[in-house]
Amino acid sequence: MNLAAANNQSLADFSTVLIYSAMAVYVLAFLGHIAEWTFGSRSKVARTASALSPRRRSVVAPEVRAKATAGAAGAEQGGGTAVLDRPKVVTRSAGARPDVPDGPGAAAGDAQGDLYGTIALALTVLAFLVHAAGVLTRALSVQRVPWANMYEFSTTFSMVAVASYLGFVVAKKNVRWIGLPLVTTVLLDLGLATTVLYAESDQLPPALDSYWLVIHVSLAIFCGALLYLGTVGTVLYLFRDRYEVKLEEGRQPGAFATSVLERLPSAASLDKFAYRINAAVFPFWTFTIVAGAIWAESAWGRYWGWDPKEVWSFITWAAYACYLHARATAGWKGRKAAYLALAAFSCYLFNYYGVNFLFSGQHSYAGVD
Incomplete structure (x- = not known):
């Protein structure tokens, strides 16, 4: 092994260490978010949810x-x-807790919840920086963009998802409620990437050695990360909506549901958040498919060949198109639209995991044996 190859391998090994280090810090951030939601009697998340609730x-x-x-x-x-x-x-x-009085005790709970939330956010930022360093060193080890296989795609995908969340925070949007499900999912994604999907750093196959890799795959990662955040909003909307309905009907939800769901924004706010993200991302996902077709013509001499990855990319596009069309023309809002959005994101996940593991085709670059 020559010196350059040895240096590249050292960078690849260091990248793996950084990813594991990021996972360790994400675990601490996860515990911080748990503490914020558990021990803060009326945290900032809860107060914001109360202010936004239309019911x-x-x-x-x-x-x-x-x-x-x-x-x-x-x-x-x-x-x-x-x-x-x-x-x-x-x-x-609808989200306020009648058993928590106002006064010094409530103020102490507010301060406690805000302190845990601040610590959790700071740890998330630190974990993101270590995570980004791991992705960057992986790229330096092969001197190319770090998304040529499922391991690299997964680590970059979760990094972009965290970056999107932090971007909303910097813009002072009410997204603190995303922190816990986001960090949980990132840990699952990185755990899967480092165990099942891991691949040694290597050079690109000839068909992938194109500037269209940067355009097409970066768009796919960006769209997927934002669609994931929209999906989190959709899932939490379904729980929050059921919680609000129970309160309207005079039924008392369980203590656990009350302690968790009261800290979310209103169902209407969550529904609007998910819809706006899905609507904003849809044009970019459309261009992702178009860019892939142009790249296919450059690499294989045809724009469309009904490859499994191409088919499921189109199915995902069609599912989100149905969701947006139903909301715009048929007046589908609320739970029916939420189920459509979840079905659409399920298509995206299957396009990534299912197609790579279950089918073979010209897009078989997963790097997993």
């Missing part, structure tokens, strides 16, 4: 209600018109 129950104070009833009865008996004071209405959010 609010108006609770009129009993003494005011009694006074109003008596006044109305007297007016009816006397045949006159009673002028009543405007009732004082106490509004309680």
Whole structure:
């Protein structure tokens, strides 16, 4: 082995160490998010959710209600018109906890929850930096973009997903609720990448050695990362919506559901978040498929060949097109639209995992034996 090859192997090994180190810090961030959601009685996440919830129950104070009833009865008996004071209405959010009083105790819980949340966010930033360093050193070890096989694609995909989340945070968007499911999924993704999908660093196959690799695959990673965030919003919307419905119907959700779901934004906000992401990403996913067709013509002399990867890319595109069309024309909102969005993202996941493992074709570059 010459000196250059030895240096490249050292970089590849160092990249693996950095990915494992990032996983360790992500575990700490995961524990921080758990602490924020568990020990913070009314964390920043909970307060924001209460402020955003459109489903609010108006609770009129009993003494005011009694006074109003008596006044109305007297007016009816006397045949006159009673002028009543405007009732004082106490509004309680669908997500507010009636068992947590206001005052010093609640303030202490707020500070505690915010402290855990700040620590979790700081650890997520640190883990992302180590993660990005691992992806960069992998690229330097082979002197190319680091997404030529499933291992490299997976590590880059999760890195972009975290970067997107942190971008929303920097833009001061209400996305703290994404932190826990995001870090959990990133740990699963990196665990799968380092155990099942790992491949030694190597040079590109001739068909992949093209500038279209940068355009086509980078777009696929970017779209997938954002679609994942939209899917998180969709899944949490389904749980939050059921929680709000139970409250509207006067049914009391379980203690665990209450402690978790009250910290989410309202169902309407989650639904809007998911829809906006899916609608914004769809044109980029369309261009991803077009770029892949152009690359296919350059590499294999045809734009479309009904390869399994091509077919499932189109199926994913069609599924998201149905979702957007249903919301725009058929008025599908809420749970029906959410199920369509989940089906569409399932197509994306199958296009990545299922096609690579179950089918063989011209896109068989998974790097997994």
